[in-house]
Amino acid sequence: MIKLKSPLLLASLFALAPLSQAYAADEQKIAVLIPGKHNDNGFMEAAYRGYEKIKAELPVEASYVSNISATSDPVLLTEAMRKLAQDGPDMIIAHGGQCNGPAEIVSKEFPDIKFVVIQGHVQGPNLSSYVVRQEDSAWLAGALAGLTTQSDVVGHISGAWPKPGLMGRAAFYDGLKHVNPDAKFLTWFTGDLDNTAINGQAAAAEIANGADVIYTMLNAGRQGVIDEIKSHDGKVRHIGNVSDWTQVDPTFVGSAVADASVAILNAARDLTTGDWQPNQIQEIGLGKGDVVKLTLADDVSPEVKQKLDELAAKIISGEITISTSYDGQEFNPASGEFVDQSFKESLKAKS
Incomplete structure (x- = not known):
């Protein structure tokens, strides 16, 4: 090896x-x-x-x-x-x-x-x-965020920009808007999936701007977000991806599993x-064993669980078609302002 x-x-x-x-x-x-x-x-x-x-x-x-x-x-x-x-x-x-x-x-x-x-x-x-x-479970994660947010502000943080990451972000947004069309969406790609400091800073900025649920598509950098969320005494929840993060830390309200x-x-x-x-x-995709699924924390209400089961069935049947493109603005944590997606091209050049 x-x-x-x-x-x-x-x-x-x-x-x-x-x-x-x-x-x-x-x-x-x-x-x-x-x-x-x-x-x-x-x-x-x-x-x-x-x-x-x-x-x-x-x-x-x-x-x-x-x-x-x-x-x-x-x-x-x-x-x-x-x-x-x-x-x-x-x-x-x-x-x-x-x-x-x-x-x-x-x-x-x-x-x-x-x-x-x-x-x-x-x-x-x-x-x-x-x-x-992963867009199947990411869509359900967006629905979970939309159904559980108290502030109607939901965050998303990722690192790099490969097509699957962009599709996952778009699917999450689509699920969020499906159940909560009035929710405000704060999304950002930090440029590094593994850096705990910059991803933690992005989470801090999103929380300061009202986000009480944050979906992370990160690798080692996720720990920075976990630490930031923990500092808010249960007022902010986390949604993970890839594996079941609800078994790792109680800050996670769910996880968009895609193994x-x-x-x-x-x-x-x-x-x-x-x-x-x-x-x-x-x-x-969804419905083919346990490879793709949304897992939930034990404290998610039965009503929310039932609604998510109904939505999952509609994805499997084809009644819900998942959008995998996002054309909206992104939230720049450094400035606290919304910027066009073209702004990240300057970040790519620096990374």
Whole structure:
């Protein structure tokens, strides 16, 4: 197993691993690329859980690399993927929509390797995407926020801007407005999924402007929001994502579960069974087991639980169509003002 501690070690670590030693000759080989920290208590850790499931359940030789870039730098991700491909695995599974572009580039350079992007939206002759529909549980999270807010001000905080993150934010907003059309929405992308300080500061600003429920789509940076919310003596509640945060901290009123580890295992299993196909986008959504769901804290009222169950049934039946685009303004915590979404382009340039 090759495990990267920093982007600067990328080239040297791969150089230290001769191709002849990378894999045994008689097993199918799978490499998992995790852009962020594999133990971030968030989306990246889901990738590591998927890797562990591959190791435990499938007759393959699996390896992973992690902590490539905190800002999802496409150049670094492309180079990391290319280095993995040079070791000659049968399949490379790249985690996160930030790997869409790198996978499109590197898959063309290595046509004999199968490529998969988790939460991706790309496909090609040797490339497919496996998607856990986090927008389904994010929509329900928005409905939960709209049904439980006392101030009618709801916040959202995320870090990076890959397409799945933007879709999740839009779905949350759509669910919020479905049940509470008068609610005020404070949304912000801090530029870093792991930085506790800047994400905590964003939460403080949203709370100062009235938010009493905040939905976070973060990795390690979520702890900064948790700490800020705890300082408000139960007056502010938190909604998590990816895993069930209601089992972690009592500040969470719910969590928009979307277990991407299952998608990683599915892709690897499809390789071993011969069922993997190129040019595909495989989706797992609400109603397909426990992969995608909204979990609730014990203190959520029976009335709210019943309403959310009814809404979930309507999503599954197709009666509710989820919007995955958001065209509104964003709340800049540094200034306390609303700005157009184009404002974040300057933040991307700095990150």
